[in-house]
Amino acid sequence: MDVSFQITNDLAELNTLQAHLKDLQSVWLLTPKTVAEINLVLEEIIANIIAHGDCTGPHPITITLTREGQELTMTVADEGPSFDPTICAAPDITLPLKDRKTGGLGLHLVRTFCQGCSYTRKNNTNILILKRLIPKECR
Amino acid sequence: MEVSISKMRHATIFSLKGRLDSNTAPQFEKQLQDFLRGPNSHLIFDFDNLEYISSAGLRVILNTAKAYNAGPYRFAACAMQEHVQEVFEISGFDSFITIHRTVDESLSALDQA
Numbered sequence: 001m002d003v004s005f006q007i008t009n010d011l012a013e014l015n016t017l018q019a020h021l022k023d024l025q026s027v028w029l030l031t032p033k034t035v036a037e038i039n040l041v042l043e044e045i046i047a048n049i050i051a052h053g054d055c056t057g058p059h060p061i062t063i064t065l066t067r068e069g070q071e072l073t074m075t076v077a078d079e080g081p082s083f084d085p086t087i088c089a090a091p092d093i094t095l096p097l098k099d100r101k102t103g104g105l106g107l108h109l110v111r112t113f114c115q116g117c118s119y120t121r122k123n124n125t126n127i128l129i130l131k132r133l134i135p136k137e138c139r
Numbered sequence: 140m141e142v143s144i145s146k147m148r149h150a151t152i153f154s155l156k157g158r159l160d161s162n163t164a165p166q167f168e169k170q171l172q173d174f175l176r177g178p179n180s181h182l183i184f185d186f187d188n189l190e191y192i193s194s195a196g197l198r199v200i201l202n203t204a205k206a207y208n209a210g211p212y213r214f215a216a217c218a219m220q221e222h223v224q225e226v227f228e229i230s231g232f233d234s235f236i237t238i239h240r241t242v243d244e245s246l247s248a249l250d251q252a
Contacts, residue, residue, distance in 0.1 A: 096234075097205060
């Protein structure tokens with residue numbers, strides 16, 4: 001089953017994302033923890049698109065979620081400037097407090113919560129595909 | 140996200156409720172401003188009713204921990220739900236922030252500091 005929806009490049013749209021995931025939670029019988037993790041992955045990607053994108057006007061961001069068995073595929077597409085989050089350096093999370101920086105944590109969380117992540121740029125569109133296994137308790 | 144601020148013994152307690160995300164973090168940062176600029180008591184974040192956190196929320200927490208790092212007042216966190224605690228651990232924040240089970244445990248730990 002596929003679910004697809006569109007939001008614009010505005011952080012207030014995170015509420016729209018949350019509402020869509022809440023609907024999916026009951027359809028796909030997901031645990032609150034799994035929903036929170038999926039929400040986190042998508043928020044980090046969307047927040048990056050908004051931060052790196054063109055903020056002169058509203059632009060659509062299309063999110064598609066596909067579930068096949070226990071595998072969830074999340075596709076995020078936007079027509080903003082070319083931006084490949086998969087090549088961003090990972091932060092050093094072992095540094096002591098005084099040396100810790102705030103950047104890079106979002107993508108670190110995305111990498112942790114997803115088993116696969118690929119980026120393509122096609123027809124002036126960034127397409128990011130994220131794969132994640134849904135734990136067995138969600139059937 | 141809702142924030143309620145209370146005082147107990149020599150600590151200020153921020154009780155967080157709801158979601159600390161890219162959308163709500165800027166407002167939370169504003170509420171914290173005075174506490175970060177010139178700490179005049181210990182600070183405890185009570186996460187009991189916080190159901191969701193993202194990197195935007197972690198950024199505020201990191202800045203808070205940094206602001207209290209020099210002392211003499213200290214920062215503590217407590218009562219995290221599973222998702223929030225997991226995000227903390229994945230980010231390595233548990234290496235510099237002690238997570239207590241309850242507000243009382245945080246208060247006792249700060250008493251002994």
